[in-house]
Amino acid sequence: MIDKLSWVAIYPEIVLLVMACIIALVDLSTTDARRTRTYVLTLLTLAVVAVLTGLAANEGKTAYGFGGMVVSDPMGNWLKCFATVALMVTLVYGRPYAADRDMLRGGEMFTIGMFALLGMFVMISGSNFLLIYLGLELLTLSSYALVALRRDNAVASEAAMKYFVLGAMASGFLLYGLSMLYGATGSLDVNEVFKIIASGKVNHQVLVFGLVFIVAGLAFKVGAAPFHMWVPDVYQGAPTAVTLLIGAAPELAAFAxxxxxxxxxxxxxxxxxxxxxxxxxxxxxxxGNLAAIAQTNLKRMLAYSTIAQMGFMLLGLVAGVVNGNTYNAQFAYSASMFYIVTYVLTTLASFGIILLLAREGFESEEITDLAGLNQRSPLYAGVMAIAMFSLAGLPPLVGFYAKLAVLQALIASGQALYIGLAVFAVITSLIGAFYYLRVVKVMYFDAPVTASTVSAPRDVRTVLSINGLLILVLGIVPGGLMTLCAKAIVATLAN
Known part of the structure; x- marks a missing residue:
């Protein structure tokens, strides 16, 4: 008999699954080329799910369900809330782009996007190896389908094939590592595995052997070098709306x-x-930073930028345990969580501008396509400049505080190695600032390629303005979000 608490732990997932199925059925009778009814229903569903997860996170309670396979805790619920909002913003930005490219012949972009989000939810909630892996596969299979959504586009199909082959290999790595841990500990439960390993009765070499494969699989999912080879090709080859879909919200689930x-x-x-x-x-x-300098394609440059940003995020996770003590863990892990949340916020803005500038038959993917954007549309040039400055880590934007939080966690460890890593990170960030500032230089100082002004639907214009404003405001007053991340991590570590 499944107890009531188990259903309470997964009610956001139930709402999402039921509504995804209903919306898929409703879409069958939709003849509107822009899929307005499907779009509105999807956004309403996502808004409800975001509110539910936000309220659950705000309660600060941790609940386990289905025999400990599922966990509902503040960290997981906040990440679910942020991932849901990220998907909502992605769909707002991506709908005009998708409509111009005949990608809305069916409602697949909306329904598969919701199933991808469901996969993220399962990953985030999983407290069992099998459940985490099932969530990961639901997300990745949905992502492969989304990348290949433009069936008549050879570049998108090629990107989907590369993603599929390399993704299958990475999933194999992760699954093999998890199977090694199961063989060594005899349990699939995350908390039980922790207790068995802490007892010291398991062969350390077997554990490390499995650990290598797990870390390799996780590195692929976040796009960390040297498992990054799929990121530039998929970012460039996928339709830009799908690039944003696989490059924003899933990073939160990967962190989880x-x-x-x-x-x-x-x-x-x-x-x-x-x-x-x-x-x-x-x-x-x-x-990430060195390869990005050589790129002329904006999406490919942002792909290498993602690799570098994920490297910075991983630095926070490196400094959690020092000489066997976990006193630095809450600062290090909350800095990484803050970093990944703010990175997703900034990525939404940068790709939102690329989607906005793309027209029917014109992708606006080259850096030179942004030439003179300030003369054509000061608002959108300003939002893109804010996003680039934030990614570069310039004050007073949120990217600066995110980098500072990670560096503080490294230095607080008091270890010479970690302080050296902090210095290395600062030097590579200085190198990386070049390619971000180049984009700003092109927008503000180069002559425009076309004299046409940039127009956008009201919903896109509103969301994009809020997006840019949040990057600025959270940089000036980051305390609220930082406290939220810290409390979520403390609650998770206390379990």
Whole structure:
């Protein structure tokens, strides 16, 4: 008999699943080329789910359901809330783009997007290896379908095939690592695995062997070097609306499973996985920032930028356990959570501008396509400039505070190695500032390619303005969001 608490733990997932099925059926009778009814229903559903998860997170309670397989805690609920809002914003930005490219012949973009979000929810809520993996597969299979949504586009089909092949390999890595842990501990439950490893009765070499494959699989999911090879090709090849869909909200779910697996399940092995994450972070910062300088394609540049940003996020996870003590854990992990949330917020704005500038038959993917944007539309040039400055880490924008929080966590450890990592991160960020500032220079100082003004639907214009304003406001007063992340992480560590 399944108790009432189990259903309470997953009610946002139930609402999302039921409504996704209903919307898929409603869409069958929709003849409108822009899928207005499907679009409105999807946004209303996502708004309700965001409110439900936000209220659950605000209560600050942790509940387990289905025999401990599912956990509903503040960190998970806030990440679900942010992922839902990110998907809503993505659909607002992406709908005009998709309509111009005949991608709305069916409502697949909306319904598959909701199933992808359901996969993220399952990943975030999973407290069991099998459940986490099922959520991951639901998300990745939905992502493959979305990348190939433009069936008549050879570039998109090629990107989907690359994503599918490399994604299957990464899933295999993760599954093999989880199976090794199951073989060593005899349990699939994350909390039970933690207790068994902490007892010290399991062969350490077997655990580390499984850990290597788990970290490799997780590194692929966040796009960290040297497992980054899919990111530039998929970002460039996928329709821009889909690029934003797979590049924003899923990063929050990827962060969640890193916390669930490495922190909640494998914290006794922190000395091992922190070293692996440090190497991944160093490689990501180097590869991402240096390769981005050479790019002329804006989406490809932002893909390499993502690799570098994920390297910075991983640095926060590196400094959690120092000499066996976890006193720095809440600061380090909350800094990483703050970083990933603010990164997603900034990514939404930057890709929102690319989607806005794209017209029927014209993608606006090259950096030169932004030439003279300030003369054509000062508002949108301003939003893009704010996004670029934030990604570069310039004050007073939220990207600066996110980087500062991670650097403070590294320095607070008091370890020479981590302080060295902080210095390295600052140097690579200075290198990275070049390609972000180049975009701003093109918008403000280059002659415009076309004299036409930029027009946008009212919903896109409103959301984009709020998006840009949030990047600025959260940079000036970051305390609220930082406190929220800290409380969520403390509640998770206390379980």
């Amino acid at each position: 499973i890193i916390i669930r697996l490495l922190v909640e399940g494998l914290l006794p092995l922190a000395i091992d996985w922190q070293q692996m994450l440090a190497l991944l972070a160093i490689a990501s910062l180097l590869v």
